[in-house]
Amino acid sequence: MAEKSFADALNEQIANEFGASQQYVGAAVYYDVETLPRLAAFFYRQALEEREHAMIMIRYLLDTDEEVHIPDIKSQETSYADGSEPVRMALEQEKRVSDEIFSLFELAREIKDYRAEQFLTWFVKEQVEEVALMNDLLNVVERSKENLLLAEEYIARESLGEGSSDPTAPPAAGD
Numbered sequence: 001m002a003e004k005s006f007a008d009a010l011n012e013q014i015a016n017e018f019g020a021s022q023q024y025v026g027a028a029v030y031y032d033v034e035t036l037p038r039l040a041a042f043f044y045r046q047a048l049e050e051r052e053h054a055m056i057m058i059r060y061l062l063d064t065d066e067e068v069h070i071p072d073i074k075s076q077e078t079s080y081a082d083g084s085e086p087v088r089m090a091l092e093q094e095k096r097v098s099d100e101i102f103s104l105f106e107l108a109r110e111i112k113d114y115r116a117e118q119f120l121t122w123f124v125k126e127q128v129e130e131v132a133l134m135n136d137l138l139n140v141v142e143r144s145k146e147n148l149l150l151a152e153e154y155i156a157r158e159s160l161g162e163g164s165s166d167p168t169a170p171p172a173a174g175d
């Protein structure tokens with residue numbers, strides 16, 4: 001039998017998603033200070049997406065009649081050694097979240113919680129996209145190391161990370 005209930009594990013993930021949101025606001029602020037508005041906008045958008053992930057998880061706990069815990073706010077970095085560091089940090093973060101989602105998925109399987117497993121499938125797909133997106137952005141910022149304005153142009157030209165909202169996403173609290 002699993003040690004943790006699925007609701008406890010999902011509450012922990014809600015904290016991770018809000019944490020990621022705050023971390024991305026920190027990255028956005030860094031680029032804003034550096035007058036790199038496209039990189040800043042990219043991370044402000046990602047921050048909203050992470051908040052949305054937390055709200056989707058909150059909705060799920062509400063719908064399944066479980067307790068919801070709203071986590072404390074931890075301070076986040078707003079200064080970095082160079083312009084590619086926030087993206088490297090973001091890629092690491094997305095890989096870590098993928099592992100966290102896989103652990104939740106494993107737990108759902110172990111306790112035969114079929115609705116939890118079904119709920120998580122969207123996040124499995126979402127993480128494939130988020131890791132790929134950060135990989136792309138890291139390639140671009142590393143190639144533009146001497147001149148991040150090239151990365152700015154790329155983000156604008158390709159509308160990187162600007163996809164319209166996903167109609168297959170599960171409902172979020174407050175929607």
Ligand SMILES: [Fe+2]
Nearest residue numbers: 017050053097
């Ligand atoms: Fe997320």
Ligand SMILES: [Fe+2]
Nearest residue numbers: 050094097130
């Ligand atoms: Fe993410």
